[in-house]
Every structure is written in structure tokens, then in C-alpha cells.
Amino acid sequence: ETGVTQTPRHLVMGMTNKKSLKCEQHLGHNAMYWYKQSAKKPLELMFVYNFKEQTENNSVPSRFSPECPNSSHLFLHLHTLQPEDSALYLCASSEGQGHNYGYTFGSGTRLTVV
């Protein structure tokens, strides 16, 4: 365990389903991130939250909807996904946005869209 917990670890969903990914950290960090890693591609930043406020949205399609109710929890709500959205979704946290030495990543959710 790294201090950042992601659930579920694996998820298979149909294109018409609605599901949510959860990320939780109790490191006292104030910034949280969603990254996507498709097969054999680099990590792509999706969203950044700093003190519960969204500060970056990297042109992510609206079928991905993030939610950050407090500094310890981050969700990614999924609906009407496409097969090409199948990927490893990684959550990370850091003391604050800009504290780049201290990113702690979770183990990720392996998502398969069928």
C-alpha cells in the first residue's frame, strides 16, 4: 500500500453502464490527480484538484466526470464509455499542486469497456 487507495482494482463495464472509480488518501495531501495510461502509451494527465477545486482539465471528454468532495477523496464518474477508453486509470496525490517531488500514486483501476 502506498497511502493512496484506489477501488475497484479491476472493472469491466458495458458502453451503456454508469460506474465510478474511487480514490482515497490519508497522507494529508491537498492536491489530487487523475491520469490515464492506455496500452503502451505514456501516462496522460486528465484532471487536477487543489484544495478541492478543479485547476486543470486536460480536454477530457464529458463522459468522464470528476468529483472531489474533500481533499482526501477523488472520484471519476464514467458513463457511455467507448472501447478505446479501456486503460489503467491512476490516481495520485501531492502536498499541493506544484509539489512535484512528492506524488504518491495508487495502484490504479484496470478498466475494460466492452
Add this chain to the structure above:
Amino acid sequence: DAKTTQPPSMDCAEGRAANLPCNHSTISGNEYVYWYRQIHSQGPQYIIHGLKNNETNEMASLIITEDRKSSTLILPHATLRDTAVYYCIVSGYSTLTFGKGTMLLVSP
């Protein structure tokens, strides 16, 4: 963020030092060099970072050239568990952007 160039893959014998190079010729004065690694199907793990001076911690050493245009990550005694993709990232205060990294394979 300045771009970095890393070899796509490297091999290292177990117990030997692994020296991973990174070129960052367009680095700005306020940008740090960060190293992370990603073991297969896990999230990336922070290793070390530096601005100008060489740095060492329990995992690795970071050597930055005087002109700051390149750096080397050194794993002094590589083990099989060090097999991973190693990312060299240059950043000021913007969110980390990961490239393709170097796939280090440590063999017995």
C-alpha cells in the same frame, strides 16, 4: 515544461550499477529534474529530484551536469526488483507530464 530524451531501453546485470541517462537541453533555471519509476501494472513511484547539485537518497543518486543539460540516475546495486520503466521529468511548478521513459531490464 522542457522536453527530455531518454533511451527506450537498457539492460543491467544484477548487482551492477545501472546508469540511466537523460538529456534536457532546454531546461529553464527554475525547473527541477525528477525521476520516477513504474513497475509493471503499478502506479509510478517517486525516486529522487534535484535542481543543480547532485543528490543521493536510499534509492538512488542523481548526477546533474554543470550546465544542467543532462543528468544520470544511478542505481548503485541493481536488483531484479529494479526492473521497471524509469521516467525523467523536467518541471517547474506545473503538473508532471510523463514521457515514454527508459525500460530497464535487470537480469540475473
